[in-house]
Amino acid sequence: MNPQPNSHANNTEEPSSGLSVALAWLFVGVPLMWGVSQTFIKALTLFR
Amino acid sequence: MAENSASLLDRSRTVAGPGYNRWLVPPAALAIHLAIGQAYAFSVFKKPMGALISGNVDAPAPDDWTAGQLAVIFSIAIVLLGLSAAVFGKWLERVGPRKAMLASALCFAGGFLIASLGVHLHSIWLVYFGYGFVGGCGLGIGYISPVSTLIKWFPDRPGVATGMAIMGFGGGAMIGSPLAVALMAQFKDVAPMGVAPTFIVMGLIYLAFMMFGVFTIRVPAEGWKPEGYVVPTTSSALITTANVDADNAIKTPQFWLLWVVLCMNVTAGIGVLESASPLIQESFSDAAMGAGRGVTAAAAAGFVGLLSLFNLLGRFFWSSASDKLGRKPTYMIYFGLGIALYALVPTLAASASLTLFVVVCCVIMSMYGGGFATIPAYLRDMFGTMQVGAIHGRLLTAWSTAGILGPLLVNYLRDNQKAKGLTGAAAYESVFYTMAGVLVVGFIANILVTAVSERYHVKKANAVPAGV
Structure with missing residues (x-):
């Protein structure tokens, strides 16, 4: 869902593309998934 | 130059332009929370920091820091988290999330660098000041900095929005712990237990990571609302349409x-x-x-x-x-x-x-x-x-x-x-x-x-x- 501004902001930045949103999520998602996978692997020792 | 830098951080420069996608805001918030969430992984440093002199975690030297001394570092950080969030909350509302996030990044990364010096000099007080006091201020300011912005971008789903960001704080420890272990192993021949260089590298990594949040965050323009969202005109029993300062x-x-x-x-x-x-x-x-x-x-x-x-x-x-x-x-x-x-x-x-x-x-x-x-x-x-x-x-x-x-x-x-x-x-x-x-x-x-x-x-x- 994209924002629908009711008033103009005082800057002239380009509208954000879907690619920039995807890259932003990858930037934080990759390290998060790495950390989660490390923890998950560690947690598996409980079930061995 | 200084003027330009200052204005880039001003709240007015963070107002989103037409077409800004609000789904860029949660990653910006996550960049801050994933970094500062490292605090919950601090225990990974306890054993190495308790053996900086002896070089053997199983046989600390008499002058090595004790578990009790090291436990105080986290306690100071968590107390400063609450205090700085309480003290700087109104400042954050005034200056906007970008400046607050930058302050958080500088404090959090700076805390690592000061603590590194403390480890190098074997001064526990410098570590208390660095990671505990300065870093703790970074925790508090960083924790609250994206929250109100997220709530304003997601009036229709405030729980989802804040859940995403604060989930990052939980995830931060999952990244910080294995990262610290890997870096200490890498630097074990460079400095005692590899702790001091690990602090420097982690400080710099987190500074860069948090900068992504600093420059991605935007606040919504006045009167902005999500497509199809109807602003409630009457308060329900526990959801107000008014404001309390x-x-x-x-x-x-x-x-x-x-x-x-x-x-x-x-x-x-x-x-x-x-x-x-x-x-x-x-x-x-x-x-x-x-x-x-x-x-x-x-x-x-x-x-x-x-x-x-x-x-x-x-x-x-x-x-x-x-x-x-x-x-x-x-x-x-x-x-x-x-x-x-x-x-x-x-x-x-x-x-x-x-x-x-x-x-x-x-x-x-x-x-x-x-x-x-x-x-x-x-x-x-x-x-x-x-x-x-x-x-x-x-x-x-x-x-x-x-x-x-x-x-x-x-x-x-x-x-x-x-x-x-x-x-x-x-x-x-x-x-x-x-x-x-x-x-x-x-x-x-x-x-x-x-x-x-x-x-x-x-x-x-x-x-x-x-x-x-």
């Missing part, structure tokens, strides 16, 4: 009831976190489960990891669910179900029901995380969006209080039982029954939460527009 909020009974709600939820959760590893090893030992079938130290570490995962998942799940269930009913579940589950833990431990024990502890931890993530949306419902960041900051003193009192209470109860000769699950009974009692207090406080009196509301003419 931070100074007035702390004069309301509702603020202090929510303070108790957060404090009790965190205190009880700490009871599980502090007891998890020894409890599962002692209750499900070879003696209880049969030779070779007991829970080993490695499996207990896996159990703690599993609890961390549920802590993380609970932050997003419960906070998102609160958008549908309502904030007050969600906390009723945390406390009501929590009381039953906490009271059940000693029985499950005593009866050697390992699977049920693990499931129950995971649900408990999900609600512990959920309590952190749902509180900003609860505050939004009660006090409006105008200064919700500042109000949230002041409420975080409840976390600091629980962070200090919780472990003290748990350790006292456990040691007291052990001194009486109780072992295994029996030594932890009083811990879990007391924590169930702590949740009863939280349950009552939550029941007492009602709508804030209109006399605390900001008059329309004085209100700062939410989007600016």
